[in-house]
């Protein structure tokens with residue numbers, strides 16, 4: 003099977019498109035992860051982009067060896083790009099803003115980041131995606147839901163115990179939002195309970211390393227680098243051992259599906275095995291985490307919406323898509339044009355990169371009236387693009403919705419007076435809307 007990590011070409015940071023229709027407005031640098039730590043998603047700037055430069059060219063500075071790109075901020079342009087996988091390929095790196103020619107981090111890590119379904123085009127993408135399907139059906143999700151409900155109750159007990167010692171206040175991210183998705187993903191994959199704390203540790207290392215690499219002012223100690231490399235090695239060794247074991251001793255879990263899937267009549271090689279189990283964790287973890295935290299923030303800001311849910315908990319499933327539209331946990335996906343194309347009058351040439359800003363599309367006033375308002379009764383509440391659309395549309399969207407619905411039904415039932423206190427922090431991340439701390443008052447006194 004095509005090895006993306008072996009075939010990907012170094013990106014050219016000096017390329018400039020022959021025709022640029024719109025001048026890129028100043029005011030925010032979409033490539034500067036520290037700017038996201040300060041502000042979260044730049045909604046004001048997205049409004050400016052949509053109005054003045056809906057297809058804006060981003061030229062990387064000469065010391066960053068990744069390709070420049072077009073940013074799309076209008077709903078119709080983002081949708082058109084995501085739906086047209088024939089013209090817009092994921093196969094040259096779909097989930098990062100750039101793939102540097104210089105090796106960043108261990109080779110096995112960059113290989114796993116590229117070699118998975120999210121970066122595949124046809125004919126390889128669909129068979130690999132289809133193989134995962136039994137773990138994403140409504141029947142499977144209903145079966146998983148009872149376990150998720152128990153875990154929500156356990157986490158809420160824990161939060162309450164902490165809050166009782168702290169004036170009713172507790173950090174929702176570290177005590178709830180970062181645990182529930184990890185629990186759900188481990189249940190689906192079939193990770194043994196005794197190993198789960200290791201997965202949590204490895205994900206922390208990966209997230210911290212990403213922030214450190216992207217922050218030019220960060221001081222990295224040799225001790226951190228040593229621990230990071232050791233942990234990453236442990237993570238890959240663990241995955242390799244478990245997947246080998248599943249080939250010999252299959253179980254009814256997603257790891258067994260990944261271990262035994264054949265593409266083009268061949269079992270997947272080690273790099274795709276690494277990429278496939280890690281994709282499930284990367285894709286399902288901080289996305290759901292940030293939706294859980296971001297929804298709490300919204301329900302504090304839009305008290306009328308929270309009151310509607312308290313009056314009628316059956317409205318929770320209508321609230322979830324509206325919260326996802328406003329939070330837009332995944333900020334973007336990237337594509338590479340394979341043929342000439344056009345968005346909002348801007349010509350796109352073959353080989354050029356296009357980045358779809360879902361958070362900008364989801365607040366496009368041409369599609370969502372009063373886009374910054376939360377309104378679970380808007381008539382197009384399901385039309386948001388937070389899960390993308392087209393052939394790569396989020397495979398885990400039902401799993402994410404189920405967790406959000408279960409969590410919010412139980413949170414509001416148990417703590418009707420819960421509120422965000424206004425204290426929060428964002429991690430330096432321009433790919434995921436990363437809320438790293440969110441203090442809530444459970445309102446239990």
Ligand code: HEM
Pocket residue numbers: 084119120121131187281282285286287289290293326330331332335388389390391392393394395396397398399401402
């Ligand atoms: C609120 C939570 C989530 C959000 C906002 C989200 C968002 C996204 C987005 C935007 C994409 C790319 C879509 C595109 O390119 O058109 C995607 C793909 C994907 N997501 Fe999610 N996701 C979430 C939760 C999950 C969960 C819980 C899982 C797994 C259990 C998951 C697994 C995947 C996979 C495997 C893909 C790649 C699909 C493919 O390439 O065919 N996601 N997701």
